[in-house]
Amino acid sequence: MNNMLLQRACQLSSLAYLPPRHLNVEQMPARSTDLPRFYDGRRSFVTRNCQAYTWRFDDGDRAEDTSMWVAFRGTSGIEDLVMNVKLKTTRVTLPKHPQYKNVCLHSGYLDEFTSVQGVLERDITDTLKHRHSIRELFFVGHSAGSAMAQVAALYFGSLLYDTDVRIGCVGLGGPKVGSGEDLRHAFDACVDYHIRVVNEGDLVPHLPPALPFADFRHVGPELCLRADGAAGGGGGGAPAGRLRCAVPNVLKSIQDHSLGDYMENIERLAS
Numbered sequence: 001m002n003n004m005l006l007q008r009a010c011q012l013s014s015l016a017y018l019p020p021r022h023l024n025v026e027q028m029p030a031r032s033t034d035l036p037r038f039y040d041g042r043r044s045f046v047t048r049n050c051q052a053y054t055w056r057f058d059d060g061d062r063a064e065d066t067s068m069w070v071a072f073r074g075t076s077g078i079e080d081l082v083m084n085v086k087l088k089t090t091r092v093t094l095p096k097h098p099q100y101k102n103v104c105l106h107s108g109y110l111d112e113f114t115s116v117q118g119v120l121e122r123d124i125t126d127t128l129k130h131r132h133s134i135r136e137l138f139f140v141g142h143s144a145g146s147a148m149a150q151v152a153a154l155y156f157g158s159l160l161y162d163t164d165v166r167i168g169c170v171g172l173g174g175p176k177v178g179s180g181e182d183l184r185h186a187f188d189a190c191v192d193y194h195i196r197v198v199n200e201g202d203l204v205p206h207l208p209p210a211l212p213f214a215d216f217r218h219v220g221p222e223l224c225l226r227a228d229g230a231a232g233g234g235g236g237g238a239p240a241g242r243l244r245c246a247v248p249n250v251l252k253s254i255q256d257h258s259l260g261d262y263m264e265n266i267e268r269l270a271s
Helices: 003-015 078-084 107-130 144-159 183-190 250-257 259-270
Strands: 038-041 050-058 066-072 089-092 103-106 134-142 166-172 193-199 222-225 231-233
Touching (some): 003 050, 003 259, 066 107, 103 183, 107 134, 107 144, 134 144, 144 193, 193 259, 222 259, 250 259
Parallel strands (some): 066 134
Antiparallel strands (some): 038 050, 050 066, 089 103, 222 231
16 A cells, blocks of 8 residues: 555545636645646536546656546536436446456446546547656546546556556545446456545445445445544455445534545555
């Protein structure tokens, strides 16, 4: 477990909530070399607004220490709530992994990612084409942003499978992302580093519930944080559908789900 990676994921996930006009040089994380680019995707049918930023970091003296990060905004309005409550999945075919035929993703999060997929893909591929030093591509987010980060990591992990780029994903307080017997196998094949960070008492990671028509489940190892700075899990991860953290009362769960609480607990873990 890399504490710096978790702290950066928190910081970028927090910045992803800001409107583009409010994100200036003074608010950029240390050692960032590029201003973020903003992607806005709107679809007909249901009004939606997906927001993501990209950054490039130079973390060392070697060219291969350069990484690119994509942060997705979490739930922030009525349109996002409509996305969250879509209790159905959509079967997807991965670009370079057609053998995984039973990969089903939460329809709402998939739709939101699809709304920015084209422009995000062009930017990422152009960046990798002209900056050959980038060797790591991370996707991060909080709440619904965590789910969209997982969808993006799965897609780009398959798209860039035959390159030297390592794909990483860090989700904070994210809901279950999909279903299907091939879901976990696809993530294992496409994503090099994947961890879900969950505050003990946060209700959102228990959602959506497993349903007869959609067996929603998590993928990837889980790191469960407690307010006293202790942590559990993070090795093999919780089995799909298993609840590692206790279900709390609603008011406490709202606090435990806040990004501020995640940042505080990760700082305690690092200290």
